[in-house]
């Protein structure tokens with residue numbers, strides 16, 4: 001296992017919501033973070049069939065382009081009643097013909113798929129958000145960190161905070177969705193805390209414990 005040996009890190013993402021969340025998580029740790037989007041790096045094709053493969057593709061592309069350690073996130077919503085869909089294809093479900101994204105449409109697709117399967121009761125709508133963070137170095141070394149948070153798909157969508165599918169995801173043990181949470185609440189973690197809430201904060205906590213702490 002390799003420790004992070006620079007104070008500059010590239011966030012290997014083009015998703016503004018994710019970049020903001022990773023910047024919030026990393027901020028208190030004293031790193032300067034720049035994103036692949038800001039640096040105008042080309043988006044690599046996500047040809048993998050697992051979160052790990054896609055996370056590695058993105059982190060390695062950014063590490064090679066920048067010459068700096070790069071942290072990617074590959075994430076998605078895994079719904080039991082849909083046999084794990086949309087899973088690694090969570091972003092694709094939001095894609096329109098012209099390549100732009102529409103998450104309102106994506107959430108409606110999810111709801112239609114669940115209704116078609118007769119999944120109406122909360123216990124029939126169990127799901128989890130998964131985040132795999134990959135830290136890659138320019139020499140090709142990688143470290144992976146996975147975080148998951150269990151929850152339920154709710155309908156209609158609630159809340160205007162967060163991004164993506166947040167308005168339809170209600171984490172287990174809460175009566176509000178990620179869309180109704182402040183980002184601090186959604187992370188549920190600050191450096192030193194023993195627990196985190198979101199999939200991304202849970203994976204990030206592992207990254208901190210593995211690559212930053214002595």
Ligand SMILES: O=c1nc[nH]c2c1ncn2[C@H]1C[C@H](O)[C@@H](COP(=O)(O)OP(=O)(O)OP(=O)(O)O)O1
Nearest residue numbers: 012013014015073074075076090091163164165166
């Ligand atoms: O906390 C989250 N709250 C709501 N929705 C989320 C979250 N985390 C992932 N998601 C959904 C939306 C995203 O579009 C897709 C991941 O797709 P994924 O390919 O990993 O990310 P992306 O294409 O949006 O950005 P990029 O690949 O440049 O990092 O799952």
Ligand SMILES: [Mg+2]
Nearest residue numbers: 014015046091
């Ligand atoms: Mg992507």
